[in-house]
Amino acid sequence: MKIGVIGGGAAGFFAAIHASGQGREVTIFEKSPKLLSKVKVSGGGRCNVTHRPMEISKLVKNYPRGEKFLKRIFPKFKSEDTINWFESRGVELKVEADGRMFPVSDSSQSIIDVLLKEAHKLNISIRKSCGVKSITPVEKQYKLETDAGIIVVDKLIIATGGHPKLDSYSFLKDLKHSIVEPIPSLFTFNTPKESLRELMGLSVADGIVKIEGTKMTYRGPVLVTHWGVSGPAVLKLSAFGAQWLKDRNYVANALINWNGAFGEEEYNAHIKSYALAHPNRKVVSNSLFDIPSRLWEHFCERSGIENSQLFATLSKKQINKLVQNLFCYTLRVEGKTTFKEEFVTAGGIALNEVNPDTMESNYYPNLYFAGEVLNIDGITGGFNFQAAWSTGFLAGIATFN
Numbered sequence: 001m002k003i004g005v006i007g008g009g010a011a012g013f014f015a016a017i018h019a020s021g022q023g024r025e026v027t028i029f030e031k032s033p034k035l036l037s038k039v040k041v042s043g044g045g046r047c048n049v050t051h052r053p054m055e056i057s058k059l060v061k062n063y064p065r066g067e068k069f070l071k072r073i074f075p076k077f078k079s080e081d082t083i084n085w086f087e088s089r090g091v092e093l094k095v096e097a098d099g100r101m102f103p104v105s106d107s108s109q110s111i112i113d114v115l116l117k118e119a120h121k122l123n124i125s126i127r128k129s130c131g132v133k134s135i136t137p138v139e140k141q142y143k144l145e146t147d148a149g150i151i152v153v154d155k156l157i158i159a160t161g162g163h164p165k166l167d168s169y170s171f172l173k174d175l176k177h178s179i180v181e182p183i184p185s186l187f188t189f190n191t192p193k194e195s196l197r198e199l200m201g202l203s204v205a206d207g208i209v210k211i212e213g214t215k216m217t218y219r220g221p222v223l224v225t226h227w228g229v230s231g232p233a234v235l236k237l238s239a240f241g242a243q244w245l246k247d248r249n250y251v252a253n254a255l256i257n258w259n260g261a262f263g264e265e266e267y268n269a270h271i272k273s274y275a276l277a278h279p280n281r282k283v284v285s286n287s288l289f290d291i292p293s294r295l296w297e298h299f300c301e302r303s304g305i306e307n308s309q310l311f312a313t314l315s316k317k318q319i320n321k322l323v324q325n326l327f328c329y330t331l332r333v334e335g336k337t338t339f340k341e342e343f344v345t346a347g348g349i350a351l352n353e354v355n356p357d358t359m360e361s362n363y364y365p366n367l368y369f370a371g372e373v374l375n376i377d378g379i380t381g382g383f384n385f386q387a388a389w390s391t392g393f394l395a396g397i398a399t400f401n
Helices: 010-018 037-045 056-062 067-073 079-087 109-121 166-172 195-199 232-240 242-247 264-277 293-302 316-327 383-398
Strands: 002-006 025-029 093-095 100-103 125-127 132-138 141-146 149-153 155-158 179-184 188-190 203-211 217-224 228-230 251-257 329-334 345-349 367-369
Touching (some): 002 010, 002 149, 010 383, 037 109, 056 067, 079 383, 132 166, 141 155, 179 242, 188 329, 195 217, 203 232, 228 232, 232 242, 264 316, 293 316, 367 383
Parallel strands (some): 002 155, 025 125, 155 367
Antiparallel strands (some): 093 100, 141 149, 188 228, 217 228, 251 329
């Protein structure tokens, strides 16, 4: 029995490992000279393996696309199973405060090494720099036109990852599957005309970011960068708003509340009560609401507050302007920045054409899909890798059916 796996990433390796055994010949075909390249760079080179375990009903809410499909998948292989799989093979994992999980070593190499070791132990053949140009179904088998010639396999798992362009799926042209047009999912907001960029490197721990004119609102850390704004709240917004933003060519107004614990009225009341308690303190040099001092100075400047002005002398107009900067800071977004190594795409194989219990094609027997080649994408935090492990596991074991 010959099993082919196209794609040497997280989902491809996990699928190949779980398709091995009983004297099978399993081969991974990877078009680039490098294996597991996304695993290597993810999480700043630490590899955000998964997320702290949670109820499946909550877990699936972290996927802008694929929520319903994953409800069927996660009961069979969830975060706890991922943790057990790696830890039982000597890779201890740790949980960070925000729920992200990493190897204790803080190195993605720990994850790469255990996957390569497992593949070697199972005699999986790995063919690097061996791309697949076309796939032709031939009497329940699959003829692959590869860079190394024609290869025929009995069962085939496609785990080629996400692609930024539709023509990257051309090797699937002989299969009648629908491809949902790929679009970027996790990206930061570019604000080229905004003075806020001069404060790059500043961050707040609990901001609320929303897109004006929509109901899309996300809470979490916000980071000011030299090109605009980033951080988990912005990345979440980019994922759930991916199609909306693309349709508008990534031009929109982002509204930021710099401390999610306060609403408009609370900001107003707190500033007034602070002014009564400390009338002779300078406004500019007394930052409130856990706002970084340079950001507070920026708000004061935008509110027409002089450097030497005391709280006692604040006018109603100045307080209102200060509150608007804190509660509803408006940024003109004109473009996006994606990270080439860590890009995540929405789009891929349409989920209604795949069996969520086995990852098998609804059209072709013995053809399976795993990972980001499917129209599944998660927000930042280990969710995309969890989907890769889960779909890879299911596709691999399903080849024994």
